[in-house]
Amino acid sequence: MTFIRPRSFSHIVGFDDCPFPREHRGDVPVVGVVYSGLRLEGVMSGKVRRDGANSTRELTRLVHESKFVEHLQLVLLQGIALAGFNVVDVPRLHTALGLPVLVVARHAPRRDAMRQALLECIPGGARKWALVERLGPMEALAGVYVQRMGLSREEAAKVIRETSINGAIPEPLRTAHLIAGGIGRGESSGRT
Numbered sequence: 001m002t003f004i005r006p007r008s009f010s011h012i013v014g015f016d017d018c019p020f021p022r023e024h025r026g027d028v029p030v031v032g033v034v035y036s037g038l039r040l041e042g043v044m045s046g047k048v049r050r051d052g053a054n055s056t057r058e059l060t061r062l063v064h065e066s067k068f069v070e071h072l073q074l075v076l077l078q079g080i081a082l083a084g085f086n087v088v089d090v091p092r093l094h095t096a097l098g099l100p101v102l103v104v105a106r107h108a109p110r111r112d113a114m115r116q117a118l119l120e121c122i123p124g125g126a127r128k129w130a131l132v133e134r135l136g137p138m139e140a141l142a143g144v145y146v147q148r149m150g151l152s153r154e155e156a157a158k159v160i161r162e163t164s165i166n167g168a169i170p171e172p173l174r175t176a177h178l179i180a181g182g183i184g185r186g187e188s189s190g191r192t
Contacts, residue, residue: 006152006154006155006158007151007155008158008162009073009074009100009151009155009159010036010037010073011034011035011036011041011068011071011072011073011074012034012035012072012073012074012075012076012159012163012170012172013032013033013034013035013044013063013068013072013074013075013076013172014032014033014035014075014076014077014078014170014171014172014173014174014175014176015030015031015032015033015059015075015076015077015078015082015173015176016030016031016078016082016173016176016177016180017029017030017031017048017078017082017083017180018030018031018180018181018183018184019180019181019184019185020050020083020184024050025050026049026050027047027048027049027050027083028047028048028049028050028082028083028084028086029045029046029047029180029183029184030045030046030047030048030055030058030059030062030082030083030180031043031044031045031176031179031180031183032044032045032046032059032062032063032066032176033172033173033175033176033179034066034068034072034172035163035171035172035175036071038163038165038171040175041068042066042067042068043179044062044063044066044068045062045183046058046059046061046062048082048083048086049083049086050083050084050086051083051084051085051086051122051123052083052086053086053087053124053127053128054086055081055082055083055086055087055088056088056089056092056093056096059075059088059093060093060096060097063075063097063099064097072097072099073099073100074099074100074101074102074151074159075093075094075097075099075100075101075102076101076102076103076104076159076170076172076173077090077101077102077103077104077173078104078105078169078173078176078177079103079104079105079109080103080131080132080135080147081128084122085117085118085122085125085128087118087128087131087132088103088131089131090103090131090135090147090149091134091135091149093149094149094150099150100148100149100150100151100155101148101149101150102146102147102148102149102151102156102159103135103138103146103147103148104144104145104146104160104169104170104173105138105144105145105146106144106145106168106169107145108137108138108140108145109138109145111132111137114129114132115129115132118132135147135149139153141153141156141157141160142156142157142160142161142164143160143164143168144160144164144168144169146160
């Protein structure tokens with residue numbers, strides 16, 4: 001039996017959206033934070049539509065147009081949706097970028113509540129729910145919940161262990177969350 005050593009991912013981009021008021025309609029800023037190991041290398045930003053359908057396209061554009069594109073090895077997402085219910089098509093993002101994608105959440109989502117909200121309240125909700133279902137339920141791993149595309153369970157656990165130095169959430173996502181909070185509220189607050 002051959003043992004295959006899990007890959008290491010030294011160049012990672014983590015994305016999170018800025019907070020916004022409940023009544024907000026329109027575009028919501030998105031922040032991408034690039035790490036090389038545990039060193040912050042850079043920041044990128046864009047916008048996605050509140051409850052829209054352009055998150056996959058915008059994240060793809062941000063990565064492709066960045067100076068970091070040649071070195072990136074992994075994409076981290078703080079949940080499967082940005083700007084409310086602008087659901088990321090994770091398999092499409094994985095294919096478009098040629099990079100593994102790891103979705104991380106502190107808690108398992110309430111799938112029934114998400115399904116109900118998408119199908120009853122959100123334009124294009126059936127298509128968005130199909131994206132959520134296609135990726136499957138989140139799995140408990142290394143103290144968080146994950147969905148993954150293009151990397152093994154062992155590789156995902158290794159990424160989380162090696163990059164979660166200030167709590168349970170990987171540093172690229174924690175930093176993206178802090179920067180997004182500073183942009184959206186004027187200062188960062190709360191846990192990631």
